[in-house]
Amino acid sequence: MxxxxxxxxxxxxxxxxxxxxxxxxxxxxxxxxxxxxxxxxxxxxxxxxxxxxxxxxxxxxxxxxxxxxxxxxxxxxxxxxxxxxxxxxxxxxxxxxxxxxxxxxxxxxxxxxxxxxxxxxxxxxxxxxxxxxxxxxxxxxxxxxxxxxxxxxxxxxxxxxxxxxxxxxxFVARMLVPYGGLRDIELRAGQTVIVAPATGPFGGAAVLVALAMGARVIAMGRNRDSLAYLKQKISSDRVETVAITGDMEADCSELKKYGPTDAYFDIGPPEAHASTHIKSCILALRHGARISLMGGYREDIPIPHVSIMHKNIRLYGKWMYEREDIVDLFKMVESGVLDxxxxxxxxxxxxxxxxxxxxxxxxxxxxxxxxxxxx
Ligand SMILES: NC(=O)c1ccc[n+]([C@@H]2O[C@H](COP(=O)([O-])OP(=O)(O)OC[C@H]3O[C@@H](n4cnc5c(N)ncnc54)[C@H](OP(=O)(O)O)[C@@H]3O)[C@@H](O)[C@H]2O)c1
Structure with a gap:
């Protein structure tokens, strides 16, 4: 009954x-x-x-x-x-x-x-x-x-x-995670954000969300095939890719080729805690840039303090997102901004x-x- x-x-x-x-x-x-x-x-x-x-x-x-x-x-x-x-x-x-x-x-x-x-x-x-x-x-x-x-x-x-x-x-469940962090750092249309690593499910979702927010994205990852797939499939002139080679300085120089970068969104898995990309990304940022740390690192990660202090960089951490982010992200879907x-x-x-x-x-x-x- x-x-x-x-x-x-x-x-x-x-x-x-x-x-x-x-x-x-x-x-x-x-x-x-x-x-x-x-x-x-x-x-x-x-x-x-x-x-x-x-x-x-x-x-x-x-x-x-x-x-x-x-x-x-x-x-x-x-x-x-x-x-x-x-x-x-x-x-x-x-x-x-x-x-x-x-x-x-x-x-x-x-x-x-x-x-x-x-x-x-x-x-x-x-x-x-x-x-x-x-x-x-x-x-x-x-x-x-x-x-x-x-x-x-x-x-x-x-x-x-x-x-x-x-x-x-x-799929919105996945997109909400990067939206929480990207919104925290006030990513705006026309700005450039580095997403790293961008080749995992949450990282890839971050690329899509940042594009829908009107930003230009520099997507990083170790796997060049995955980066090429992402760039070809998204097919937007607002997506660039830079490989994580393990050479911190060389990767930073590659990032800088795309001009002043406004923000860096990080969503590495636990095993990437010692990856060189973290320092490459921070050193590539412009004065007054913002960082969102959403990675699942269990260990401390290397932070170039001098650069963060001198460049007035704001560092945000984020676990998930806020309730209003859910409503707003669905509005983006309903309006067609997020396809x-x-x-x-x-x-x-x-x-x-x-x-x-x-x-x-x-x-x-x-x-x-x-x-x-x-x-
Ligand atoms: N803050 C939050 O609220 C929140 C919410 C959800 C998830 N997370 C965290 O986000 C992490 C990432 O999630 P995901 O689904 O995008 O990916 P994932 O499946 O957990 O990990 C795969 C990604 O990590 C990269 N990667 C793996 N080992 C690496 C290393 N040693 N150095 C550099 N990059 C490495 C891979 O790049 P390659 O292509 O180069 O292999 C790929 O981009 C999760 O593991 C979780 O801990 C946080």
């Missing part, structure tokens, strides 16, 4: 009980809406290239278990808590994985991925918001849901729509094939590829 609204009593979900055992599909009670939350039917849940490493413990991300894994997603509201004033059943929504405490927004964590860095964030994840989107249904805090203009985004072009698929819409029609859905898997989905996500890492799970 249905427990509430259109919610069944039970649902299928991926459950992780230990990082030393793979997760498994289980039948579990369907979450019910509470004060401050809504329950969403998950339509397309995103993946990250290092999904396996999060849940097999290799990345050492702290989270409580058992847990239903997941990331950001696109879904449809099925049931709402009594305090929802805008959301209604049937709404197409973006489910954001960045959760902030209501009484202290500094207690922030990534739902089902990382408990954050404060006792408050760990407590909130352990006690309240633990299970996430690799399930048929997911209970989500009201403020973590953004209602989407379904007619405009997914409607046919003859009806004034953009004709995007639900899976393509999920998702070229996003390639490189893999689409039912929940039972979560392993194949994570394998594919690790493999299909080009800047315009997305792999999703349809629970």
């Amino acid at each position: 249905a427990a509430h609204n259109e919610l069944p009593d039970k649902m299928k979900a991926l459950v992780l009980r230990s990082t030393s055992e793979p997760p498994a599909i289980e039948t579990v009670p369907t979450p019910q809406p509470t004060l401050g939350s809504a329950v969403v039917r998950v339509l397309a849940a995103s993946t990250i290239s290092y999904m396996h490493d999060i849940y097999n413990g290799k990345r050492n991300y702290p989270f409580p278990m058992p847990i239903i894994p997941g990331t950001s997603a696109v879904g449809r509201v099925v049931a709402i808590g009594p305090d929802a004033t805008k959301l209604k059943p049937g709404d197409l929504v973006f489910v954001d994985c960045t959760i902030r405490s209501r009484d202290d927004p500094a207690d922030v964590f990534l739902a089902a991925i990382h408990e954050g860095f404060t006792p408050g964030s760990a407590k909130l994840m352990k006690d309240v918001i633990r299970d996430w989107t690799y399930a048929e249904y997911c209970r989500v805090p009201l403020e973590s849901l953004t209602v989407l203009d379904e007619k405009r985004l997914t409607g046919s072009q003859t009806d004034g729509g953009l004709g995007l698929s639900i899976e393509q819409l999920g 998702l029609r070229t996003v390639e859905v490189a893999g689409q898997f039912p929940l039972a094939q979560w392993k194949e989905a994570w394998d594919e996500a690790a493999d299909k890492t080009m800047f315009d590829q997305v792999v999703v799970i349809n629970p």
Whole structure:
């Protein structure tokens, strides 16, 4: 018998009980809406290239278990808590994985991925918001849901729509990360930003977002084939590429050939913490430039202090993005400034094939590829 609204009593979900055992599909009670939350039917849940490493413990991300894994997603509201004033059943929504405490927004964590860095964030994840989107249904805090203009985004072009698929819409989850950092450093139209490394999924998304913000981009990476692919596929005279060769000074000189650079956006993975590109990029910046550090480095990274001090360079760190960034990025999509029609859905898997989905996500890492799970 249905427990509430259109919610069944039970649902299928991926459950992780230990990082030393793979997760498994289980039948579990369907979450019910509470004060401050809504329950969403998950339509397309995103993946990250290092999904396996999060849940097999290799990345050492702290989270409580058992847990239903997941990331950001696109879904449809099925049931709402009594305090929802805008959301209604049937709404197409973006489910954001960045959760902030209501009484202290500094207690922030990534739902089902990382408990954050404060006792408050760990407590909130352990006690309240633990299970996430690799399930048929997911209970989500009201403020973590953004209602989407379904007619405009997914409607046919003859009806004034953009004709995007639900899976393509999920690509916004990836773009939001660099948008958070690029917005922080006030990147403006006509300015030049170095994106490094630009050949990973989040790095490539940063190139697309910076272009949509009107900037010129110098994309860096070690792999010249990936850089050439990016330049050829984007086909914009606002994209330049510079290889990371390991020669700090030579790479810096190459960057300087493109004139005064206004900003540097960094999104390196942990293994790139000692890469020469960090210093090359900082030394190539103009007086008064800004830096956004979003990389996943675990070690300290080399910072040329003299240059930063003398050039009045502002250094920003950013974990994820702000709530208003979600609304604004979707406005960019709705207006056509940010075109998702070229996003390639490189893999689409039912929940039972979560392993194949994570394998594919690790493999299909080009800047315009997305792999999703349809629970
Ligand atoms: N701050 C945040 O909120 C936030 C959010 C999401 C992710 N992140 C971090 O961002 C990182 C990057 O994500 P991603 O998806 O773009 O890429 P990724 O798949 O984690 O890593 C691949 C990228 O890193 C480059 N790379 C790998 N080893 C390198 C090295 N030793 N030196 C220089 N470059 C190296 C690769 O370039 P080549 O082509 O040269 O191999 C490629 O561009 C993640 O690992 C995560 O830690 C941060």
